[in-house]
Amino acid sequence: MNFRTLRFPLIALAGLLVLTGCPDKKNTETATTDAPAAPAEAPLPKAPVFNADSAYAFTAKQVAFGPRVPNSKAHKATGNWLVKKFKSYGLKVMEQPFEAMTFDGTYIKARNIVAQYQPQAARRVAIFGHWDTRPFADNDKTKKNAPMDGASDGASAVAVALEMARVLSQQPDSLAPNVGVDFILFDAEDWGHDDTTQADVKDMLEGSGTDSWCLGSQYWAKNLIPKNYKAEYGVLLDMVGAKGATFTREEISRAKAAFALDKIWNVAARLGYSDFFRYQDTGGITDDHVYTNQAGIPTIDIYHHNGNGGDYFPAYHHATQDNMSIIDRKSLKATGQTVLQALYVD
Template sequence: MKTSLRLPLAALAGLLFLTGCPDKKPVETSETSASAPPKLTKAPVFNADSAYAFTAKQVAFGPRVPNSKAHVACGDWLVAKLKGYGLKVMQQPFEAMTFDGTYIHARNIIAQYQPQAARRVAIFGHWDTRPFADNDKQKKNAPMDGASDGASAVAVALEMARVLSQQPDSLAPNVGVDFIFFDAEDWGHDATTQADVKDQLAGSGTDSWCLGSQYWAKHLLPANYKAEYGVLLDMVGAKGGTFTREATSRERARGPLDKIWNTASQLGYSDFFRFEDTDAITDDHVYTNQAGIPTLDIYHYNNSGDFFPAYHHATTDNMSIIDRKTLKAVGQTVLQTLYVE
């Protein structure tokens, strides 16, 4: 996940976005949402074993760094997998320059379930990996697997797509679902770990993080795309994963956020989905919100005070930290929420 910068970025809707560990601890509250949770309707079962296998498959390609063979191979596999589920698949190739002056070839991948449905919900994630583990104490220039940071989110979305594709029309949700995987999200400049490296994008009007979502927001695909809301998944597979109500999510997508957190509570997943309010971060949801899609961010918040967990941008973000219980909690909650619509 992006933004390890500790300096404040531009304000959005009166909120301060932080790119990493904030200068002060987020405000944490224990109150629950005032809105009454809806009665849950029957939803399909999210298979955590399948999501785990999808995570492992992505990691097996090697680091999915743009311009690499592993990146191309994994992208081709994702496209084939989504087409195999009968979804309408589109690819959005683009070129970009990263903060260190590297020119990359990248692509966003979009897959639509029930493309004819007027009401739509977007499930966002990023499928690339950071090219260097700059937060690693010993191997800061090493490539990283991105098992939780990237692969787990895509895996949860893939399993949702697989399950939905198996449902007869009589058991389909009342909304169409768009699975949108952004590329080049994680090749950003971290002012803390890379203070000696110049950010060549500074002052250009382009954030060094989230290049894929920035491109998509300016070139919507499908054209004129609209959705009732979006859910950004990021770092949703690690053991002990906890997810809080991030400030931009509360500000821009409070209704869907409450719906998801209340659904998680009804399913018995409150240990994962905490009724705690935390500060804003810069992630792909900043740009999907700017594109007019009210989007909330589900990401692993570290309650120890370091904001992001220790594996963030480190070589320890590998399959050893992936936990089926976390994948299940996130996948079943989001899948169930689609059936509340």
């Protein structure tokens, strides 16, 4: 999946102590799995239906291209398909090409992709994700150098964004949300240095001022497109399609975008998806939302976190098991319907 500088050292973020890896469960997690009692509320506004079968097909299509590693033919083909798909829905599409060096000294050509629904709207919401895959399954027990399908880690989030774009594009003006929506897909997010699995490999970006993870969002945050971009809030999707997915209330999300976090979790509870969206506070991680928050977009991170002790991330994380066999329409539905419905809630 993306992310993640994943699991280990502590980093300071605007005075906030954040874990890039496995947080100390005793200190950073609050085990409250039930939604707090709330007074009776008015019915949720009418919203379109998110089609989980369509999102599943979009996930499978990306995986069928092959591992989406920057500089590869599969990566280029996937990017071209994404651009074409968003354009077919009538969205305004912009590409942001950039070049970067990865932690192992590889020079890559990459591109961020931005697709705008209702670009004329003054009020905006950003839906973020990453569309690349990690070049090696370093967390795999037997195939540490094998490329990854990234079915949940990357493809599922992009699939949810595509299905949201497709559904929104079909709505008449009378059923359109009161906000414009920007689908912003970052590249080169997952080619980072893992301090645990790659302890014997030098991080050539260490001390450079550039994090080895999230290269695309770091570039976008410093070179915003659209220019001077602003949004009321952002939702980062990452690893949202696997069977048994559970999402917890991550620390940076709580600190930087509590109002958006509460909104999404409340909508999920009202839709009956509290088994997925757990009312459990967990430690911070390094993901693209670190840099979108730095760019002034209050952003939450929705990602599969075990939340029950043991390993911080699920077993398929950065392993060859992250393939279509783990993708579940129920997880895609819970994520997509919740985020789509939230666009209609002021």
